[in-house]
Amino acid sequence: MASTRNQFISIVSLFLSLARWVVVSGNVLLSPSHHKGSRPAMFLPLHHSVPNSSLPHFNPRRQLHGSHPNARMRLYDDLLRNGYYTTRLWIGTPPQMFALIVDSGSTVTYVPCSTCKHCGRHQDPKFRPEDSETYKPVKCTWECSCDNDGKQCTYERRYAEMSTSSGVLGEDVISFGNQSELSPQRATFGCENDETGDLYSQRADGIMGLGRGDLSIMDQLVEKKVISDSFSLCYGGMGLGGGAMVLGGISPPADMVFTHSDPVRSPYYNINLREIHVAGKQLHLNPKVFDGKHGTVLDSGTTYAYLPESAFLAFKHAIMKETHLLKQISGPDPRYNDICFSGAGIDVSQLSKSFPEVDMVFENGHKLSLSPENYLFRHSKVRGAYCLGVFSNLNDPTTLLGGIVVRNTLVMYDREHSKIGFWKTNCSELWERLHVSDAPPPLPPKSEGTNSTKAFEPSVASSPSQYNLQQVELQIAQIIIVISFNISYTDMKPYITELTGLIAHELDVNTSQVHLMNFSSLGNGSLSRWVITPRPYADFFSNTTAMSMIARLSEHRMQLPYTFGSYKLLDWNAEPPVKRTWWQQYYLVVALSVLLTLVLGISALGIFLIWKNRQQSDHSYKPVDVAVQEQELQPL
Incomplete structure (x- = not known):
């Protein structure tokens, strides 16, 4: 009887393993190149090295209706200097901040773990699960691959440029910042134990996966029914960077251009591209050229655009024909055969005088117009020169459109209605124009923290969320910040001038605008209070400057060197002009x-x-009877 039962268990186990293998083999991982200089061809797809149930899985019937809050988040960095755009997430209790690449082609969010044996030096300290009161490991089950001890689920990701990330899965509270309507939520994420390639050398801490999959941050939030099944990205323009991101639904502008995105076709965000026009002239291409393999894929984590060989050659010849008055020069990197032009000038707003407009026409006849900054990148060694940011995908028939194509374009990924919308705008200023309502802050911090400001949520006297920036100009007369150090006042005193300059640099103001109010001892450490004032002869900061400083403080982006020891941003306060x-x-x-x-x-x-x-x-006058004294005549 026992033998029969064991045989039955073995058969069931074998069946489950085969079933899992079938599910895994039907899913693939988008392999974006989200790093500067990644110009080789993009090969899609790449499979996970270790099959597990955390592979992308999409349920096309999952829809949400009704009104939901959303998470409005600022974007940082740009394509030329970094090759990607990042946002800020806070993980744990107290919150630990991380700069993550926003990637619509990845299906898992991960950060370096304190136990990582092979992780590079990134922007922020590694995540410390032991310091979080709310962290829980994802326990090993038959549905996932397990660590060597068989206790915790693991993940592994490999990208086209052969960089890899692997680690364990954990669950913790994730916060989206003070200016988010969405309250902190529990979510599963990857805690890296090993990273290679560009993931090891990049400055960003990790990846924020926005793709379709059970581990995607979007799928988890939608599954909890806390946001609608949509998100939007808006990448800043050439030379400016930055931008905005919204997790959840927004009301689309009236003139937004939409195209269908078929979730059944592939796990990626594809669009129905049919034609490309250069200077108003259609390229002589069969529309099916954009429909090979995965079709035309929109991937926010990829830097440039990659076309099938025939489409790339036609596009290149059309651009060169329209730019015959410009001088063709060598690219900035001798390893790549870049197509570059000089003589167009340094003013990006005037590039349309030297380079043609490009139109992408979708299946429904709607058209997305691309300005030169949507297919060019600056030459890093020649002033006023630009290079083509569109490359051949060689033997891969997939059309891959990276972040360069959608700079200064609000892109709405409406997953609920299977469509993607495009709307041209100034993304670098969009964040300031957004009306953001009050949001609950991240969870309160502990009394002890690491060497950064991320573990402290400041109190706010006047925050951007209290204003509709389309109608009201902020008037901030001064900003007061309170910082504690674990170094005594005596040891800190010789470095006050240097510290003043560092604070000015972090807040992007002049050193003359940063003033030390007082510096006192606090146990074995010290406590300092600073005030930042407007420029001379100004009563308050300009709207742009005030918003920039408030964002840096509220999102804990003021970072000081480790030479100043451990420090904490205890409080900050933006004060309006005193009514007189x-x-x-x-x-x-x-x-x-x-x-x-x-x-x-x-x-x-x-x-x-x-x-x-x-x-x-x-x-x-004198009377006539007044005697006048005679004078003796002088001899001749």
């Missing part, structure tokens, strides 16, 4: 007016007296 009475506002004007009146009056009186005296001198 009429006399307080204009007493100086009144005093100057009175003084000027007195000066003019005295001057007029003096001039009158002088004039009168001269008049009397000119009309003076």
